[in-house]
Ligand SMILES: Nc1ncnc2c1ncn2[C@@H]1O[C@H](COP(=O)(O)OP(=O)(O)O)[C@@H](O)[C@H]1O
């Protein structure tokens with residue numbers, strides 16, 4: 001298994017896009033940091049910017065959706081899937097090694113984002129606020145950031161498990177990427193309608209889109225009135241959906257004829 | 259059969275309702291080069307994929323070196339190198355990186371360079387594969403199959419896209435490795451490509467094995483014909499048949515030669531009957547022709 005993860009990492013590290021994406025992330029975060037420092041009137045509160053890692057979290061979602069769909073779909077696209085499968089390894093191992101690689105990649109992104117946001121804070125906003133300042137609901141700035149990180153990590157993986165499944169079914173990056181992105185950002189568009197429907201039919205609170213409110217719920221004291229779920233229920237809900245999508249992926253991949 | 263590295267027994271495979279392999283049985287002797295020949299769509303790649311444990315089959319048995327092979331039993335794959343259909347290539351990696359990626363950890367750098375050298379890929383091995391031509395990709399695919407020096411190598415139409423020189427180089431490499439004990443199963447839809455290479459031949463058509471034979475037997479099995487052109491072929495055929503000569507099917511007047519066939523006798527017999535002989539030819543039906551005859555043969559019926 002370690003060999004397989006190494007091989008997946010080898011491929012990832014030899015793609016130019018891997019480096020381009022990391023660089024882009026840092027550049028965008030820096031731009032937002034500078035804008036916030038120079039034009040706080042238009043770009044909002046520096047603390048708020050720091051908490052969402054200078055918009056970094058949103059970009060991580062995009063990049064990880066692309067990476068997850070490509071790590072599966074490229075093997076079909078390049079015809080390398082046969083080479084992967086007719087070795088002494090089993091199909092399940094091949095798939096799991098790809099999941100582990102993506103898990104490591106997502107951890108890398110969060111770490112990079114966190115470190116860079118700390119750096120921007122020290123360089124650009126050292127005199128503006130302290131990490132221990134109260135932000136909202138009694139949490140400090142740094143606590144809010146961490147809760148946000150944990151929450152988005154779980155919701156991002158809910159989306160990624162769906163993307164991994166779709167890439168597996170459609171064997172194409174395009175379909176998986178578009179549905180993943182729409183899925184993630186659809187929430188903000190339809191959440192009002194969803195909340196209304198949920199008050200009518202309460203069981204709807206268990207739908208996967210509702211789980212995506214997790215990061216907000218972690219830092220807010222009031223949103224559970226909208227989501228109708230307690231925070232632990234939401235955490236478990238996210239994990240269960242992730243597990244279900246992964247399990248379907250596993251079955252599909254094992255049965256796929258090549 | 260202790261010395262067979264591959265044993266396929268009563269293999270059946272369906273894609274949906276379509277039966278693609280019908281009761282396929284054959285074996286590959288250790289150290290031999292075996293040719294799997296058949297027209298396009300006969301089921302060559304399907305057999306090879308089944309042998310590599312790539313998919314489930316409805317019934318049958320596949321053993322490599324005494325170990326069963328199926329999608330859930332891949333242990334034997336450790337001894338196998340393969341190229342199926344077309345090589346899978348990552349455009350963003352160089353040829354050398356492909357070799358690094360897919361070779362075993364126990365395979366040394368010298369071994370990587372050795373196969374690069376033998377396949378004459380030095381000039382472009384460090385270029386990204388997206389710049390490769392079809393033939394270069396094909397060579398890389400073959401190199402990937404051979405790099406770990408496996409005991410058993412499966413090559414599906416390996417000559418595809420290779421120029422005559424590369425084709426010749428590949429033959430040399432295969433023969434060399436076979437001398438050192440590597441076993442090969444090589445498919446092709448063109449028999450003449452394999453003729454100079456293989457020890458045994460397995461012929462497949464419409465998912466059925468129609469012929470398995472050692473090359474030596476097949477070569478000597480070709481017929482010698484005496485083809486005549488006369489002023490009256492129809493009457494000549496009658497006369498020859500009446501006199502005990504065996505005629506080959508077909509429009510042309512051709513006598514199947516045996517040891518006792520004497521041209522002088524034939525000429526005398528015909529001229530005695532006032533038939534003029536306009537042309538005489540000796541024809542040795544070659545391997546390609548005997549194979550084509552075999553495939554036309556009614557042995558293979560749609561079921
Ligand atoms: N995945 C598949 N699904 C359905 N039919 C297939 C599939 N793969 C191969 N076939 C069919 O199986 C037959 C044998 O194909 P193949 O083994 O590729 O032939 P060959 O390699 O001898 O040219 C063909 O009729 C082909 O259409």
Ligand SMILES: [Mg+2]
Pocket residue numbers: 302303304343414
């Ligand atoms: Mg084929």
